[in-house]
Amino acid sequence: MSDRLPPDSSAGLSGRLAGLLDRVGSRGEYREPSSDPSDPAVEFRDVSKRFGPVTALDGIDCRFDRGGIHGVVGPNGSGKTTLFEVLLRLRRPTSGTVTAPPPAAIGYSFQEPQFYPNLTAGENLSVFTRLHGDVDPEWRRSVTERLRLDRVRHQRAAALSGGFRKKLDVAIAFVSRPELLVLDEPLAGIDRLSRERVIELIVEHAQGGGTVLVSSHDREHVDPILDSSLALYDGRVGRPE
Ligand SMILES: Nc1ncnc2c1ncn2[C@@H]1O[C@H](COP(=O)(O)OP(=O)(O)OP(=O)(O)O)[C@@H](O)[C@H]1O
Numbered sequence: 421m422s423d424r425l426p427p428d429s430s431a432g433l434s435g436r437l438a439g440l441l442d443r444v445g446s447r448g449e450y451r452e453p454s455s456d457p458s459d460p461a462v463e464f465r466d467v468s469k470r471f472g473p474v475t476a477l478d479g480i481d482c483r484f485d486r487g488g489i490h491g492v493v494g495p496n497g498s499g500k501t502t503l504f505e506v507l508l509r510l511r512r513p514t515s516g517t518v519t520a521p522p523p524a525a526i527g528y529s530f531q532e533p534q535f536y537p538n539l540t541a542g543e544n545l546s547v548f549t550r551l552h553g554d555v556d557p558e559w560r561r562s563v564t565e566r567l568r569l570d571r572v573r574h575q576r577a578a579a580l581s582g583g584f585r586k587k588l589d590v591a592i593a594f595v596s597r598p599e600l601l602v603l604d605e606p607l608a609g610i611d612r613l614s615r616e617r618v619i620e621l622i623v624e625h626a627q628g629g630g631t632v633l634v635s636s637h638d639r640e641h642v643d644p645i646l647d648s649s650l651a652l653y654d655g656r657v658g659r660p661e
Contacts, residue, residue: 448506448513453521460519461486461600461631462507467516469502469655476502477513478655484633489626489645492635494652500635501531503652504602507633520600527598529589529606535577541588542573545595552596563591566617583610587618594621601625603634607641615641 460483469477476499484490492500505511507520535544549555564570567587590606607615622632636642
């Protein structure tokens with residue numbers, strides 16, 4: 421077993437042993453945010469995450485206010501993805517306390533896609549729409565059209581081009597209108613028009629009261645919409661890029 425939700429249970433004995441050792445050493449705690457809208461949507465208190473000898477997060481303290489667009493920036497390997505995975509409870513922190521909505525209230529798009537590769541783009545959107553039950557069909561249509569996914573709805577997700585795969589994954593994150601959206605490099609590999617559409621969707625989400633956490637190396641396009649920015653460097657908060 422691993423502390424990462426396994427895509428399948430076929431990890432070998434050494435993998436399971438490594439995962440077990442990691443779990444044994446993971447004592448971080450989770451709390452749910454209060455109902456007071458002035459409290460932050462997400463808060464990390466002295467959160468560390470170690471992978472064996474590697475310290476990916478080193479005593480992180482940060483908070484992200486509700487209804488804002490918050491950037492998480494930093495060079496490669498600074499801990500952005502690990503911070504998001506810990507927040508989503510995909511990885512357990514080694515120590516510290518994370519306050520965050522339950523995973524069901526979080527939409528996300530990571531560098532590894534969440535969709536089902538053998539289903540078509542349209543089937544994927546239907547599956548995720550059904551999972552969330554109360555998705556407004558007009559909203560689903562609007563997201564799909566804005567990202568031009570209607571053109572590829574009959575194609576298998578695995579056979580889509582890199583840009584369309586990214587857009588399908590981002591659309592899945594948006595479709596349920598979650599209270600918190602976590603987007604790791606949502607603009608990577610997509611064309612200019614789609615980039616503008618994704619930016620537009622992020623802004624609309626926050627205007628509607630949702631909270632967005634976004635990491636992107638495309639600072640030129642993302643920085644102008646940010647309400648706050650958290651700089652990570654070597655797993656610590658602080659040094660800007
Ligand atoms: N499963 C893992 N096992 C071991 N080390 C890991 C694991 N995941 C991440 N790390 C290490 O943790 C550190 C932070 O990695 P992370 O992927 O969080 O950085 P990042 O800021 O998202 O980088 P990038 O911009 O390249 O995506 C790196 O040193 C990385 O090698």
